[in-house]
Amino acid sequence: MKDLSLHILDIVQNSLRAKAKLIGIEIAERPEDNQLVIIITDNGTGMNQEQLENSIDPFFTSRTTRKVGLGLSLLRQNAEMTGGAFRIESELGKGTKVSATFGLNHIDRPIMGDLVGTLLILICSPGETDYTFTYQTPFGKLELDTKEVKQMLESVPITHPDVRSFLKKMLNDNLKQIQICE
Amino acid sequence: MNKIKNLADLRKLQSEVQSKIKIRENGNTPESFIQIKVAMATCGIASGAKETMMFMIAELEHQGIDAVVTQTGCMSYCYAEPTIELTIPGQPPVVYGFVNKTKALEIIEKHIKLNEMVDGIIPVTYSNIDK
Numbered sequence: 686m687k688d689l690s691l692h693i694l695d696i697v698q699n700s701l702r703a704k705a706k707l708i709g710i711e712i713a714e715r716p717e718d719n720q721l722v723i724i725i726t727d728n729g730t731g732m733n734q735e736q737l738e739n740s741i742d743p744f745f746t747s748r749t750t751r752k753v754g755l756g757l758s759l760l761r762q763n764a765e766m767t768g769g770a771f772r773i774e775s776e777l778g779k780g781t782k783v784s785a786t787f788g789l790n791h792i793d794r795p796i797m798g799d800l801v802g803t804l805l806i807l808i809c810s811p812g813e814t815d816y817t818f819t820y821q822t823p824f825g826k827l828e829l830d831t832k833e834v835k836q837m838l839e840s841v842p843i844t845h846p847d848v849r850s851f852l853k854k855m856l857n858d859n860l861k862q863i864q865i866c867e
Numbered sequence: 868m869n870k871i872k873n874l875a876d877l878r879k880l881q882s883e884v885q886s887k888i889k890i891r892e893n894g895n896t897p898e899s900f901i902q903i904k905v906a907m908a909t910c911g912i913a914s915g916a917k918e919t920m921m922f923m924i925a926e927l928e929h930q931g932i933d934a935v936v937t938q939t940g941c942m943s944y945c946y947a948e949p950t951i952e953l954t955i956p957g958q959p960p961v962v963y964g965f966v967n968k969t970k971a972l973e974i975i976e977k978h979i980k981l982n983e984m985v986d987g988i989i990p991v992t993y994s995n996i997d998k
Contacts, residue, residue, distance in 0.1 A: 855872040
């Protein structure tokens with residue numbers, strides 16, 4: 686993965702496949718601890734103990750179409766390479782939480798990349814999954830809840846190009862305002 | 868300082884878009900649209916599926932072509948990522964492999980606009996990739 690936004694897009698695919706109806710994406714920059722934390726939570730089907738233990742094994746997957754499952758192991762590798770940490774918790778029937786901590790100023794930390802593009806692909810999709818997104822920096826906090834957005838839009842679909850353009854501008858402006866890292 | 872857009876501004880947009888939608892309400896069922904599913908598993912993402920999807924959304928919108936572009940899971944053609952499944956209304960779906968921006972534009976210009984298939988089709992036998 687070239688950047689962190691691609692990791693986020695990838696990990697969220699696991700939540701979607703687990704039939705999650707609500708997915709949380711939380712990013713926090715903590716310069717005082719030199720940390721960048723990414724937490725993805727979902728209320729999907731969750732995993733049993735055996736699946737959980739195997740989840741970071743690149744040669745384990747719950748899919749039947751192929752033999753490898755690289756998403757979590759690549760995220761773990763990238764996080765640990767920057768002096769950070771990786772953690773996954775899951776409970777069958779309740780959901781899963783993936784946390785990755787990166788060294789914020791570590792030379793090997795992948796760049797954030799096109800975070801807005803990732804969010805738009807996820808948020809502006811026709812499925813029934815809702816998302817909460819928060820990004821905290823020392824300069825402020827951005828919060829977005831797609832349930833709130835859909836309520837405001839009433840019968841207008843969130844996939845509409847004009848809505849997509851609006852959200853793109855809004856996210857870009859607000860992320861610039863809180864001065865997110867590269 | 869630039870004015871920051873916030874969700875309150877979305878209310879204004881909502882009424883504008885609502886009136887546009889009413890005009891073209893007839894025949895607005897998903898089956899009447901061209902559908903494009905972009906495989907968005909780890910292999911797809913690492914190969915550029917995100918760029919392909921964003922390019923297709925922007926290009927189709929730019930050309931005024933009504934299409935539904937969505938992400939989907941693994942199509943199991945990891946060697947040929949990014950892959951897309953294109954469904955023209957009334958026709959069986961077609962899977963294309965190695966769809967970078969150049970190939971995506973070719974698919975739009977020839978397959979979608981002229982109904983002429985282009986190189987890069989992965990021969991598959993399935994009824995639905997969601998299975």
